[in-house]
Amino acid sequence: MRRGAILGVAQALMHTARALRLLGCQVVLTGVSPRVAETIVQLGINLTDLLTAQSPQEVLGQARYTRYLPEHSL
Numbered sequence: 001m002r003r004g005a006i007l008g009v010a011q012a013l014m015h016t017a018r019a020l021r022l023l024g025c026q027v028v029l030t031g032v033s034p035r036v037a038e039t040i041v042q043l044g045i046n047l048t049d050l051l052t053a054q055s056p057q058e059v060l061g062q063a064r065y066t067r068y069l070p071e072h073s074l
Helices: 003-022 034-042 056-067
Strands: 028-030 051-053
Touching (some): 028 056, 051 056
Parallel strands (some): 028 051
8 A cells, every 4th residue: 555545544534533532432443454554653643542453353342341341340
């Protein structure tokens, strides 16, 4: 993937994430290949506002686990 394309996708992703957070959603980025991740770092793209996970299954497993915990145990 070209650097310009990665930059455009990252910017669109950040705009979308901000809009979703305004609606009360939590945004988690998954499925980023090592090559794309390296390019993101090299370009200095700031994705620190996003949570990351290796796979959607990891996110769903964590969501199921934390959803049923009593609030005082968090």
